[in-house]
Amino acid sequence: MTMSNTGGRRKPPTIHDVAREAGVSRGTVSRVLNGGHYVSPAAQEAVNAAIRRTGYVVNRHARSLITGRSDSVGFLLTEPQERFFEDPNFNVLLRGCTQALAAHDVPLLLMLAGTQDERRRITRYITAGHVDGVLLVSSHSGDPVAEELREAGVPLVACGKPIGLGSKVSYVAADDRDGARDMVTHLLSLGRRRIGMVTGPLDTPGGVERLAGYREVLAEAGVEADDRLVVSGDYSRASGETGAERLLDRAPDMDAVFVASDLMAQGVLTALRRAGRRVPEDVAVGGFDDSPAATAATPALTTIRQPWDRISSEMVRVLLAQIGGEDPAAVILPTELVRREST
Amino acid sequence: MTMSNTGGRRKPPTIHDVAREAGVSRGTVSRVLNGGHYVSPAAQEAVNAAIRRTGYVVNRHARSLITGRSDSVGFLLTEPQERFFEDPNFNVLLRGCTQALAAHDVPLLLMLAGTQDERRRITRYITAGHVDGVLLVSSHSGDPVAEELREAGVPLVACGKPIGLGSKVSYVAADDRDGARDMVTHLLSLGRRRIGMVTGPLDTPGGVERLAGYREVLAEAGVEADDRLVVSGDYSRASGETGAERLLDRAPDMDAVFVASDLMAQGVLTALRRAGRRVPEDVAVGGFDDSPAATAATPALTTIRQPWDRISSEMVRVLLAQIGGEDPAAVILPTELVRREST
């Protein structure tokens, strides 16, 4: 009975084995592996053949040990995990980032900083250089983890404009203000003039920007501003429902409402139905996000699509560039009005 | 103007620095780091103090290079990514695994094998030893990636019983059959006798088991089997709707229906409402999963809760044990009947 390959894993071939197989030195193999500059076509070919024959895969640990890079990045979710994990957009973002990174052969490490303990561990892990950079998802302002990473000089790209952090951190965001402008312009074009709004949380840039876009367009159109037409919500379905009730109470003549998220818009629809208002005949409703909630709603929501697939690929692009030594950058991506049945 | 710490990252302290600081040798520091056997209390203390003072964090690359372990595991999603990414259970699972691993200081690498190209890359990455083991989420049978990993001897833990793979791969699953039994028993206890079923996909173990549990209980109760009472679905909402229509068509006297997923059950509710049947008065409806869809439905669904938090922690436990050299194991976890308004 001879040694078989059942069970334990074989010791993988090293750069040495490849070099011997190809009849060249380690240095030459290494050069081929890293771009192939200053290596003759003949050697290039021999090495590639040897790699294929031996099934060689570079040992990233050995490489990282000497280069100081880890060739991996972290995907860090700091604050309210439930909210994100229930948000379909988060899934799209996570998937998009993973795939965009995979195209560059860069693994993604998922990091959830829930408890204080996890926060500490993750901070140490990152600042110790075990990832080259971090994709940051954190809605709220003044994130201590992000702040610490920024100070340590870790390349950082946030999803959405971060509030507390300085200009040294890159971010990629949808153009909230412009999206809001598009929606309100659309409502105006339908002849609506008493347009209400249920805002998002006003301690987030997104919440602030969407409200700003709403106000701008109304002012530009010469529509009288009316504070009774604005109530604030927190992106939850329930807050949309109560928000709509308050709007109807304070401004019964409202003929349209711009809601800062689709989930809230669902709540608004519920409240309007209960109040006997027809959508869109009596009141037109515009959402924001183009989440699954938009199509699941009845009537299906007219909404603003955020380009989550592009957001994720841009985040990865900016992060890798920054790891490569480029300066931090801010990327604002255009949104798109998706017209359905609610307007 | 002296050197400042703005910009680039500082070179982190090494085990050497700690050794010097503590007045001991590298070996002693290493021993403290790895469990602290054969090291005097005094040295132990000195080293720990030095670690705290210097802010030392072990360089995992150097460690991995010599130990051959990477101290990280992959979370691998192979087949139909959309389905999982829209499934709230998947989120809970991913989060649970990440946190359970974090407690052991083991990073999780997210791997999505969508395209053929990604599949190849991931397989090579894993078999090259860049992760110590894999948490596998793959519903369908005969997964080629999983098969290859199994052959390479990579520790593997599947979520749900895998169909194609042999006994060498561990798995953790909810007790589908028992859950189905509980639900059908519950329906019988309500006096229902004409109990229909909308099954899951019958090429998955879960789909098969839930159907088996349904049949068993009816047989044991002496209720006449009727093929007209069973239709198959694919876990989607739409298939629940059409399934219910076919059931009503074939067996108008149906007084209860067991649906193999909450999402399908939502569709069933829609179809029943359209057909003018009251739930639960005319037809009682039981779901499976206890997903958010269950509480969002009207009436709220009686359903079977799968212990996703325990599933994830068990997957991690089994995987780490297997990496540590233990044999593959199968873990079946109990489900729980959650009674709401639909029965």
Next chain:
DNA sequence: TTCTCTACTGTGAACGCTCACAGAAGCACG
């Protein structure tokens, strides 16, 4: 005393790779 055993500590050699450097070969130019 001497020997053995245990508890602890230090040291050199690896792990697999990249990087800097030295050197070789070929070519052009004076």
Next chain:
DNA sequence: CGTGCTTCTGTGAGCGTTCACAGTAGAGAA
């Protein structure tokens, strides 16, 4: 024929750790 340049190749050192081994000190037994 030397000199300089470019293109290519091999070599030794070293990245930060762990591991095996050798060695020391102290206690207890013969």
